Amino acid sequence: MxxxxxxxxxxGKKVEFPLEYAAENEIPDEELHEHLAKPSTERTKRLxxxxxxxxxxxxxxxEKGVCAGIERMRLLTEAHKASEGKPEVMRRAxxxxxxxxxxxxxxxxxxxxIGYHAEDPNMFxxxxxxxxxxxxxxLITDYAPQPVEEAREIMDYxxxxxxxxxCEHYFDPEDLQRMYQVSTMEAPGFATGYNSIVPPYxxxxxxxxxxxxxxxxxxxxxxxxxxxxxxWDATKGLAWLDKIDNWEAMILVDKAVIAWARRxxxxxxxxAENFETDPKRKEELLEIAxxxxxxxxxxxxxxxxxxxxxxxxxxxxxxxxxxxxxxAHKEDTLLWPYYQNSVIDKSFQPMxxxxxxxxxxxxxxxxxxxxxxxSRAYREIFPGSNDLFIISLGGTLPDGSDACNDMTDxxxxxxxxxxxxxxxxxxxxxxxxxxxxxxxxxxCIRDGLxxxxxxxxxxxxxxMKEYGKFSxxxxxxxxxxxxxxxxxxxxxxxxxxxxxxxxxxxxxxxxIFPAKIMExxxxxxxxxxxxxxxxxxxxxxxxxxxxxEKLWEAFKVxxxxxxxxxxxxxxxxxxxxxxxxxxxxxxxxxDGCMELGRDACELSEQPNGWHNPITTxxxxxxxxAIKKLIYDEKKYTMKQxxxxxxxxxxxxxxxxxxxxxxxxxxxxxxxxxxxxKDFYEDIIGGEMRKITNYSGGPVLPVGQAxxxxxEIGSRTGPTPDGRYGGExxxxxxxxxxxxxxxxxxxxVLRSVSRVQKNQKANLLNQRLxxxxxxxxxxxxxxxxxxxxxxxxxxxxxxFNVVSTAEMKAAQKEPEKHQDLIVRVAGFxxxxxxxxxxxxxxxxxxxxxxxxxxxxxFIDADL
Amino acid sequence: xxxxxxxxNFFAIPEDADDFExxxxxxxxxxxxxxxxxxxxxxxxxxxxxxxEDLQLSK
Numbered sequence: 055m056x057x058x059x060x061x062x063x064x065x066g067k068k069v070e071f072p073l074e075y076a077a078e079n080e081i082p083d084e085e086l087h088e089h090l091a092k093p094s095t096e097r098t099k100r101l102x103x104x105x106x107x108x109x110x111x112x113x114x115x116x117e118k119g120v121c122a123g124i125e126r127m128r129l130l131t132e133a134h135k136a137s138e139g140k141p142e143v144m145r146r147a148x149x150x151x152x153x154x155x156x157x158x159x160x161x162x163x164x165x166x167x168i169g170y171h172a173e174d175p176n177m178f179x180x181x182x183x184x185x186x187x188x189x190x191x192x193l194i195t196d197y198a199p200q201p202v203e204e205a206r207e208i209m210d211y212x213x214x215x216x217x218x219x220x221c222e223h224y225f226d227p228e229d230l231q232r233m234y235q236v237s238t239m240e241a242p243g244f245a246t247g248y249n250s251i252v253p254p255y256x257x258x259x260x261x262x263x264x265x266x267x268x269x270x271x272x273x274x275x276x277x278x279x280x281x282x283x284x285x286w287d288a289t290k291g292l293a294w295l296d297k298i299d300n301w302e303a304m305i306l307v308d309k310a311v312i313a314w315a316r317r318x319x320x321x322x323x324x325x326a327e328n329f330e331t332d333p334k335r336k337e338e339l340l341e342i343a344x345x346x347x348x349x350x351x352x353x354x355x356x357x358x359x360x361x362x363x364x365x366x367x368x369x370x371x372x373x374x375x376x377x378x379x380x381x382a383h384k385e386d387t388l389l390w391p392y393y394q395n396s397v398i399d400k401s402f403q404p405m406x407x408x409x410x411x412x413x414x415x416x417x418x419x420x421x422x423x424x425x426x427x428x429s430r431a432y433r434e435i436f437p438g439s440n441d442l443f444i445i446s447l448g449g450t451l452p453d454g455s456d457a458c459n460d461m462t463d464x465x466x467x468x469x470x471x472x473x474x475x476x477x478x479x480x481x482x483x484x485x486x487x488x489x490x491x492x493x494x495x496x497x498c499i500r501d502g503l504x505x506x507x508x509x510x511x512x513x514x515x516x517x518m519k520e521y522g523k524f525s526x527x528x529x530x531x532x533x534x535x536x537x538x539x540x541x542x543x544x545x546x547x548x549x550x551x552x553x554x555x556x557x558x559x560x561x562x563x564x565x566i567f568p569a570k571i572m573e574x575x576x577x578x579x580x581x582x583x584x585x586x587x588x589x590x591x592x593x594x595x596x597x598x599x600x601x602x603e604k605l606w607e608a609f610k611v612x613x614x615x616x617x618x619x620x621x622x623x624x625x626x627x628x629x630x631x632x633x634x635x636x637x638x639x640x641x642x643x644x645d646g647c648m649e650l651g652r653d654a655c656e657l658s659e660q661p662n663g664w665h666n667p668i669t670t671x672x673x674x675x676x677x678x679a680i681k682k683l684i685y686d687e688k689k690y691t692m693k694q695x696x697x698x699x700x701x702x703x704x705x706x707x708x709x710x711x712x713x714x715x716x717x718x719x720x721x722x723x724x725x726x727x728x729x730x731k732d733f734y735e736d737i738i739g740g741e742m743r744k745i746t747n748y749s750g751g752p753v754l755p756v757g758q759a760x761x762x763x764x765e766i767g768s769r770t771g772p773t774p775d776g777r778y779g780g781e782x783x784x785x786x787x788x789x790x791x792x793x794x795x796x797x798x799x800x801x802v803l804r805s806v807s808r809v810q811k812n813q814k815a816n817l818l819n820q821r822l823x824x825x826x827x828x829x830x831x832x833x834x835x836x837x838x839x840x841x842x843x844x845x846x847x848x849x850x851x852x853f854n855v856v857s858t859a860e861m862k863a864a865q866k867e868p869e870k871h872q873d874l875i876v877r878v879a880g881f882x883x884x885x886x887x888x889x890x891x892x893x894x895x896x897x898x899x900x901x902x903x904x905x906x907x908x909x910x911f912i913d914a915d916l
Numbered sequence: 917x918x919x920x921x922x923x924x925n926f927f928a929i930p931e932d933a934d935d936f937e938x939x940x941x942x943x944x945x946x947x948x949x950x951x952x953x954x955x956x957x958x959x960x961x962x963x964x965x966x967x968x969e970d971l972q973l974s975k
Binding site (some may be wrong): 104105106119156158159160161162163164172174175176284309312313316317320321324325326329884 | 927929930933934935942944946947949951952953954955956957958959
């Protein structure tokens, strides 16, 4: 039977923890999560049962039949060959238009939101124009596009035109080889093709694309009139040429998008009138046809319009024009006007709140079917999922009031009902947020989804304001616009709305790995344990550091080398994106690009520079152990430590115990926390902040570990924190190392709250006691914990609420645990799809029990 | 030789459509697999020879 929490004495009374749902008393711990999914309708039950999941595990697709399609790369190449000599932005527009005009369109039975990004719902597209290495990877697998010979020809054709070739030329091959090890630095975006974006959905839904075409046409006319003014002034007049090209490209793609959507409408009508035998579905198909005939050409009038227009925009920005991870948008705010029309006023597409919940469930299943054409390395770093999809909710509106609404609630209800790993949610936590919505947030967390992850609303707003100050265009976020932020990927805030959004990952994204940097810092920049090569500058051997400060300075040099190189790679890519990888569709839906006649890749109105230090705590705990045992207590020499590390602690067991037992992060330990606070603020954030990126702003750390904490752990030798070589690293930007936070949940909060300066976002993973969370006191405990977290000014937190018993049972009989979901790092995954190495890192996380002193600290009302 | 235009699954594009061209149509097929059924539509021309793959799909 399910385990319940033990009673405690608290504030002079005995507090019991009976389960919130008494029926769970009859369910064994080992199978609890198999009883929690409750699709709200028969349709969503059917859709979930037949969902074409595209999860990957250890780089392999879990389900049979998933493979790359050839259609996109074929049509893009055909257009590129035919458009030689035209302006580059027009070539990009013709490429997208050719794809949309000639691609196969897909309609699946039972679905209401329609559209897919490949020629078959079991396929996904590839992107040879980005990185030929990422395509080459597929050609040698069972997932190769067919015919593979044609795919190879296409890849070869793109080699000289690809972003990879254009950028590589400007880097020292030795530096690139170091990056390709993916051990101190992530490989450059121009070699991986990995990308992210925040599409300005708002203009598509509010204006419709016909309006955007009108705007571009008017701008072209205005430009031509200006150019015709006499006397001619070349210093001003020639600037219109590029702008006219950009506006013409926008018009071309918007017309193609409208025609593509209407092809979907026509397919629905053809099926309804010629093939469908079920009168109810026939009627529905005609309704879908009507919607797709109108949107995204026209403004959305009801909620069904909005879901469909949003879906097309998502497919275009994340999969068809260019690959981009994420699903960054503020869904509750974006859809609220249409919810009002359809549910409250019933003025268009009338429906009930329950109907909205079904729509959200259907959208979530569409996302779950999405196939991402990522390279093997990027499939490996999101084990158990198909890609990163993070939707933002809650927070505050531009006037500072609570942004939660009934659409927020519908999204949360649907999320809890349908129980899928994708898309993940992020909730902007403000004390102004209404309790009703917070209870729904808690419901998802308590049920073990691992999301919503929680971000501090006010910190996000302040960051948007701060970054806005650096705008080279003088158009940074206003105080009101600063409230319009979403997570770009797992963690980083960025503006959403009609303009100023992040358009490419070269602004923010990519990783750097302090654990491995620590290892090479001890070895004069050399990697002895994995690549057997020089990975950084020569900064001396550990034995030569006769003070802790010398070690500190050497690390700083290694870190600055890596940070500057990775950002230089991103900015070089950004430079070429603006010249050869323009995104005229995105430009057409961005008010800034439309007004100024500039491309979305090139224009930056709101700086949003960030980069991810991942595995920071292994490095930080190592510094603490070294300082204590070598420099302060002088119990060991650096020579002894280096001998022990080179032996992977073999023969040095007692010494390892000392290093393992040295103070660790997350225990409210003043000695450890003082060193680690300085490490974060002076080096991790401070050194990064010295860099100025493409947009003219500083770069700040966003610690979001994804699955890289496993990969980097496997490539990092033994470390002075007592870790063996090859063991996983820490699983969040600022999370305690697994199993080492032993002083309770509030001690973790006190440690983490010490880091406040030079950070943009840091992921904090916590595993909370399942019996407490599922008890009648669960919400009150969580709510009090969250308010304390908020008061401590911590940026982020997310939770696993799942028992060790159930995870171990799932390891033994995975087929019986298909609905067991866990939070890995910045994403959730189906537990059974995660490789055992990764599963064990989740099990090893300390399940935080609340003691009386914790309840007192958070002032829980029990 | 069978052309798309002769096939029952060929549907001429209406003249008022954005992508209308004389002779152009949608070739629509239903596919069934272990997950369920779905419809595919691709643009073709009536006088174009139908591919063996499309012929198979349309059965």
